[in-house]
Amino acid sequence: MPATSGRRRDTPPPRTGNTEAEVLRGFLDHLRAGVAAKVEDAPEPQVRTAGVPSGTNLLGLLTHLTAVEAATFLGAHVASWPATFPADPQDTVAEVVARYRDTVDRANRILDGCADLGAPVPHPDPGHRTPSVRWALTHMIEETGRHAGHADILREQIDGVTGR
Numbered sequence: 001m002p003a004t005s006g007r008r009r010d011t012p013p014p015r016t017g018n019t020e021a022e023v024l025r026g027f028l029d030h031l032r033a034g035v036a037a038k039v040e041d042a043p044e045p046q047v048r049t050a051g052v053p054s055g056t057n058l059l060g061l062l063t064h065l066t067a068v069e070a071a072t073f074l075g076a077h078v079a080s081w082p083a084t085f086p087a088d089p090q091d092t093v094a095e096v097v098a099r100y101r102d103t104v105d106r107a108n109r110i111l112d113g114c115a116d117l118g119a120p121v122p123h124p125d126p127g128h129r130t131p132s133v134r135w136a137l138t139h140m141i142e143e144t145g146r147h148a149g150h151a152d153i154l155r156e157q158i159d160g161v162t163g164r
Contacts, residue, residue, distance in 0.1 A: 039155075
């Protein structure tokens with residue numbers, strides 16, 4: 001087990017507004033920030049090293065979450081979900097984190113225009129059927145939360161860092 005090099009303060013759940021949209025978006029943004037923080041200062045090459053027999057690594061988790069955000073909110077097509085996990089060997093940690101944050105910012109701009117949570121998520125192809133904004137937000141909370149938990153474990157295995 002690696003020596004503990006530091007602990008982050010574990011931030012509590014966000015205090016959001018009272019509307020359903022404010023609560024859902026507040027929790028999603030909280031999870032997004034936490035998972036990005038787990039990756040952004042992780043050391044090379046450990047950030048790319050599989051921490052479990054399935055091959056999952058910290059950088060790959062963020063690469064995957066970028067693809068899920070893009071597919072869910074921006075209309076990106078994903079031909080193979082397993083293919084979204086490996087990070088490109090040429091990409092730096094900073095580039096992967098920046099790409100994730102940029103995708104999240106673009107998704108949030110789309111969400112800013114969605115006043116009705118029951119309406120379908122806007123899609124660049126008007127004929128494409130999409131789920132409701134409510135479903136998409138709930139799915140992204142589940143997906144990001146699941147992988148944030150994986151990231152917590154992988155990061156602790158790398159250098160002992162815990163907390164958000």
